[in-house]
Amino acid sequence: MKNNSNARLLWAFLVLICPVFISGCGVYSFTGTNLSPDIKTFSVLNFTMGTAGGPADLPQRITEDLKEYFQRNTSLVSQPGGGDLVLEGSITGYDVTPAAPTANDQAGLNRLNVTVQVRYTNAKDETKNFDQSFTYYADFPQDQTLNQNEARLLPTIRENIVQQIFNKSAADW
Numbered sequence: 001m002k003n004n005s006n007a008r009l010l011w012a013f014l015v016l017i018c019p020v021f022i023s024g025c026g027v028y029s030f031t032g033t034n035l036s037p038d039i040k041t042f043s044v045l046n047f048t049m050g051t052a053g054g055p056a057d058l059p060q061r062i063t064e065d066l067k068e069y070f071q072r073n074t075s076l077v078s079q080p081g082g083g084d085l086v087l088e089g090s091i092t093g094y095d096v097t098p099a100a101p102t103a104n105d106q107a108g109l110n111r112l113n114v115t116v117q118v119r120y121t122n123a124k125d126e127t128k129n130f131d132q133s134f135t136y137y138a139d140f141p142q143d144q145t146l147n148q149n150e151a152r153l154l155p156t157i158r159e160n161i162v163q164q165i166f167n168k169s170a171a172d173w
Contacts, residue, residue, distance in 0.1 A: 033074055033170045035085075039124055042076045043083030047090060047116070054094035054114070055150070058158075062091070062116060065162045074170060087169065089118040092133065096146055099139055109139040112146065114157045120169045132168065136160040 044066045047059040066087060067078055076085070093115030098107030115135040122128040136157045140149035 035074065035076075035170055036124055039084040039122075040077060041079050041083040042070050042074070042085040043079055043081050043087070044070070045081065045086065045088035047088070050090035050092045050117070051094050054091060055154070058094070058114075058154070059091055061154075062089075062158055062161065065158050066165060069162050069166055070170070073166065084123050085169065086121040086123070087118060087165065089116055091115070092117045093135065098142075107142045110142055110144075110146070111137050111139050112150070112153050112157065113137040114154075114161065116161050116165070118165055120165075122169075128169075130168065134161050134164045134168075136164070 044063055047063045049056070049059050070076060071078060076083075091114065093113060095113045097111050097113060098109075099111040100108035102108045113135060114137070115133055117131070117133050119131045120129060138153040138157055140146070140153060
């Protein structure tokens, strides 16, 4: 009889204390965000092209990808400007460089590098603000042109850059 009573007491204790462990010292969500509960809105201002090369629609695609990613992974409401969180930036690099050199000093692969400079402003906590570059790349065969591979490589590059930006801003990684 005593064991049954102790088990119920332990169970009740775990049920009550479990939410404390889940919330920890800050606000945690199962999407990995670490945002204060007083943050309700976000704004992604139109990104710009600050370098030569690259598709003309790349800044707009990154802008839209960021908006969609925040909407899918947070409960924040998007607004055109003046959000509690504001992201703005520019594509500062769009380069093809040789990668994987071969024995006869030629590139075995070419690498498309995309760099995005992002300024993040947190209106509720200025210590979280940053101005930082994010880069990602993808390789393609040396015997093919960028034009042959660009449409295939850019979605992966954009997706990874957006994840990096989200992790730095909303997940505080």
